[in-house]
Amino acid sequence: MSATAAAQVEITHAVGLHARPSVKFTKLAKTFDANVEMALAGDGPWIDAKSIVKVMAAKAPKGTVLHLRATGDDAESAVKALVELVERDFDEATEGEAHVRTA
Amino acid sequence: MSGPLRLSGTPASGGYAEGPIFCLDGGAASYVPKGSAAAEAQTLKAAIEAASEQLAVLAAASTGEAADMLEFQSAMLADDSLSRLAFDAINAGRTADKAWADALAGEIAGYEAADDEYFRARAADLKDIRQQVLDALTSTRDRTAPPGAILFGEDIAPTRFLATDWSAGGGIALSKGSPASHVAMLARSRGVPMVVGLGSAAKDVAGLALLDAEHGGIVLRPTERDIEGFRKSSAAYGERRRRAEDGVMRSAATENGISVRVLVNVADPWDVDRIDIASCDGVGLMRTEFLFGKDLPDEETQYRAYRKVLEWADGKPVTIRTIDAGGDKPVPGFTVEEGNPFLGLRGIRLSLSRPEIFRLQIRALLRAAVHGNLKVMFPMISVPEEYTRAVALFAEEAKNLAVAGEPHAMPPLGIMVEVPSVAIAPELFSNAAFFSIGSNDLTQYVMAAARDNTAVAALNSVTNPAVLRLIAAVAEFGRQHDVPVSLCGDAGGDPAAIPHLLRAGLRDLSVAPAQLALAKAAIAGVTA
Numbered sequence: 001m002s003a004t005a006a007a008q009v010e011i012t013h014a015v016g017l018h019a020r021p022s023v024k025f026t027k028l029a030k031t032f033d034a035n036v037e038m039a040l041a042g043d044g045p046w047i048d049a050k051s052i053v054k055v056m057a058a059k060a061p062k063g064t065v066l067h068l069r070a071t072g073d074d075a076e077s078a079v080k081a082l083v084e085l086v087e088r089d090f091d092e093a094t095e096g097e098a099h100v101r102t103a
Numbered sequence: 104m105s106g107p108l109r110l111s112g113t114p115a116s117g118g119y120a121e122g123p124i125f126c127l128d129g130g131a132a133s134y135v136p137k138g139s140a141a142a143e144a145q146t147l148k149a150a151i152e153a154a155s156e157q158l159a160v161l162a163a164a165s166t167g168e169a170a171d172m173l174e175f176q177s178a179m180l181a182d183d184s185l186s187r188l189a190f191d192a193i194n195a196g197r198t199a200d201k202a203w204a205d206a207l208a209g210e211i212a213g214y215e216a217a218d219d220e221y222f223r224a225r226a227a228d229l230k231d232i233r234q235q236v237l238d239a240l241t242s243t244r245d246r247t248a249p250p251g252a253i254l255f256g257e258d259i260a261p262t263r264f265l266a267t268d269w270s271a272g273g274g275i276a277l278s279k280g281s282p283a284s285h286v287a288m289l290a291r292s293r294g295v296p297m298v299v300g301l302g303s304a305a306k307d308v309a310g311l312a313l314l315d316a317e318h319g320g321i322v323l324r325p326t327e328r329d330i331e332g333f334r335k336s337s338a339a340y341g342e343r344r345r346r347a348e349d350g351v352m353r354s355a356a357t358e359n360g361i362s363v364r365v366l367v368n369v370a371d372p373w374d375v376d377r378i379d380i381a382s383c384d385g386v387g388l389m390r391t392e393f394l395f396g397k398d399l400p401d402e403e404t405q406y407r408a409y410r411k412v413l414e415w416a417d418g419k420p421v422t423i424r425t426i427d428a429g430g431d432k433p434v435p436g437f438t439v440e441e442g443n444p445f446l447g448l449r450g451i452r453l454s455l456s457r458p459e460i461f462r463l464q465i466r467a468l469l470r471a472a473v474h475g476n477l478k479v480m481f482p483m484i485s486v487p488e489e490y491t492r493a494v495a496l497f498a499e500e501a502k503n504l505a506v507a508g509e510p511h512a513m514p515p516l517g518i519m520v521e522v523p524s525v526a527i528a529p530e531l532f533s534n535a536a537f538f539s540i541g542s543n544d545l546t547q548y549v550m551a552a553a554r555d556n557t558a559v560a561a562l563n564s565v566t567n568p569a570v571l572r573l574i575a576a577v578a579e580f581g582r583q584h585d586v587p588v589s590l591c592g593d594a595g596g597d598p599a600a601i602p603h604l605l606r607a608g609l610r611d612l613s614v615a616p617a618q619l620a621l622a623k624a625a626i627a628g629v630t631a
Contacts, residue, residue, distance in 0.1 A: 018221055019175045019228075026178065052178045053185050057213060059222055 387613020450483025
């Protein structure tokens with residue numbers, strides 16, 4: 001009983017899919033059993049959303065529409081969770097990211 | 104041939120260090136081939152695990168930027184797609200060290216070729232990971248620097264920095280490196296002296312070295328005189344820093360004993376967690392734009408943020424500025440797109456044009472007022488009517504809260520002096536409870552030159568006589584009519600501008616937290 005799910009979400013985070021957002025994204029993807037993939041266009045190329053190396057290599061800037069697809073029992077929850085993370089700007093705004101050390 | 108060698112470079116993190124040189128680059132053991140693909144694979148696997156464990160140990164002791172970087176490196180190291188290339192190469196007959204180095208070289212090249220500067224900077228993290236595993240493969244990691252050593256080499260990996268015990272002193276001297284690198288940032292935040300760009304003149308260095316990271320130099324094989332001079336400079340530097348740090352906890356006063364109040368500017372409530380309230384006289388400017396990022400914040404969210412800062416201030420004044428948004432920093436559903444946002448519907452103009460949103464902020468402020476010493480000021484005021492209308496809205500909402508039986512209080516309502524019309528005719532605004540000079544924008548408007556435009560940035564100077572004259576006039580008006588006047592722009596924390604501001608008659612400055620010590624020290628040097 002293998003379900004599939006798919007969705008698209010726009011990256012609104014100011015710096016796009018940089019290191020910190022990528023770490024959160026792949027960490028979240030890894031909590032699901034489903035096979036999760038992402039692409040920058042509807043026809044791929046599809047890359048493993050659990051691989052930080054692959055996700056970082058995509059270098060997706062702000063404004064990119066991320067395509068997600070998953071297969072597996074928890075495919076739907078995986079896609080939903082990832083979409084919500086991107087919509088929340090990877091929870092960066094609420095963590096007081098203004099922790100910038102001024103020179 | 105054995106005389107002193109003096110090299111100069113660029114300071115990357117201030118301070119002085121005297122200690123034995125420890126070579127970063129030398130002494131790497133060579134890799135011993137294991138004889139079969141299976142054994143090579145096993146060795147690589149073990150090395151990756153060892154490196155991951157070390158990262159975990161470092162991560163457990165780190166916070167903030169360092170922790171983020173380590174988490175990123177750990178995630179990369181744990182990613183199969185990185186090591187798969189290496190394992191494939193091993194199956195094809197390569198030794199573990201070459202297989203790993205080649206696999207990483209491909210990734211590193213990809214990052215170095217990126218358009219985005221941020222991605223290019225991540226290449227340093229990949230080089231760090233590459234080195235960690237190579238060190239584990241060759242068992243090189245057993246070399247630790249003696250306490251107080253000056254680490255010398257071409258460059259230094261961030262994890263190497265984090266793994267070094269700096270508690271006994273020491274420093275970093277690099278023939279290459281960059282003051283903008285991640286390591287330089289880590290060195291500054293830990294107060295470790297660091298100089299970069301020393302060049303390749305020094306090879307096979309050893310022995311005592313004197314690192315002057317205030318001026319950017321290192322002396323190898325120093326003479327007695329070198330050591331004496333060095334220790335004097337080092338002591339003087341330490342003294343200056345201690346005085347500035349002690350000074351920060353005392354009230355500021357000029358050389359001739361005039362008291363000057365120094366407050367802080369905060370951009371969001373989390374800033375205050377890192378500031379000691381005893382080091383300042385309050386908050387001269389709390390910006391509220393952080394609240395209006397993606398969504399328009401509800402009253403509760405705002406109330407909680409204001410309350411947090413008021414309670415932290417423990418009775419000292421906190422001046423909160425109502426939302427200063429404009430087309431240049433779009434807030435969906437609030438700002439408008441304009442051709443010239445700096446001369447458009449921004450600040451108080453925008454708030455007054457959207458009273459339903461403004462009222463939420465007003466209510467949150469009125470309710471927060473009972474938790475501390477609150478003052479509220481309006482940005483971009485240009486005509487008296489704007490102040491009158493804003494005050495009326497406050498009165499209305501106070502009445503509504505009273506009717507609803509909600510605890511609240513009316514704070515003093517003041518204005519920013521940034522639009523030149525106010526600076527030129529302050530008497531039209533004498534109803535305001537106080538004036539706060541926004542020197543950034545005032546200077547920009549008076550000189551008609553943008554701060555961030557390098558072609559004209561030199562014109563944007565608060566010490567231009569026209570700007571100082573306006574500031575002095577506003578200060579004088581305030582004195583004569585009992586209207587408190589302060590300044591909350593960047594100039595308040597600029598040691599070069601401070602003497603001018605004090606002589607123009609100002610006695611209240613609000614500065615960035617990082618500038619508190621410097622500002623107070625600068626004030627102490629002025630005869631006003």
